[in-house]
Amino acid sequence: MNAVESTAALLGVQGLTRRFGGLVAVSEVTLDLHVGEVHAVIGTNGAGKSTLINMLSGEIEASAGRIALDGRDITALPQPRRALGGVGRSYQRTTIFGEFTVLENCRLAAQAATPRAWAFWESSARCQASNAAAHEALEAAGLSTEAHRIAGTLSHGAKRQLEVAMCLATRPRVLLLDEPLAGMGAEETDRMLALLQRLKARHAILLVEHDMDAVFRVADRITVMVNGAVIATGTPEAIRTNPDVRAAYLGDEH
């Protein structure tokens, strides 16, 4: 058992299941997320990865199973209350306001995560707490030098970094990242992987990603899903050599 496994899970998932009518999109998934670890979830199209992440963030309800944050059952909590509790996520689709600056985007994300929804109508510059959270998030995401740039003018890679920064501005402890590397070139991918390596020191990270080379470079643990069910969980090395995984998913590439 390594040091990370011996600590209690920050997010613990047991027997999580989601049915859509007769289809079981996610079937009895059990996994743990720990601070200090990037836990990747891989699987072919339709394996259930997005449905899993949507249940963890609270955007869709589980049909069965349990999700615990720091040992507390959060399965029945709706998305905004989970976000307040420290579960943050990024999306496949872009959520950036292109006309606003990088800093303003982060400030709005921080404000949207505060319990006082009406505070949205206050001048964002006056809201010191969200200002501080926004600056902190930009610093953590390596975007401080771009703070006053119009977000729409950023490169694709920097926009994805901004999305992670917007998630960080909500001060999450758990980061659920849905394909943060989509559409990135080699250099942008390197930058994002370096960012994830830095962030894992203070966050538990779940990474859903199709770029297998990147997954095998950055993940501490990999869970493989096929048809909604987990067929294997382990270190990249164990997954690479697992015969079931090779047969079901990786082919002979790895």
Ligand SMILES: Nc1ncnc2c1ncn2[C@@H]1O[C@H](COP(=O)(O)OP(=O)(O)OP(=O)(O)O)[C@@H](O)[C@H]1O
């Ligand atoms: N709202 C829904 N209603 C009905 N079926 C759904 C719904 N959402 C997802 N599904 C089905 O559930 C299964 C799992 O889908 P999901 O999007 O979670 O897979 P995925 O692993 O994220 O795929 P991809 O890699 O293509 O994003 C698929 O068969 C999909 O068609």
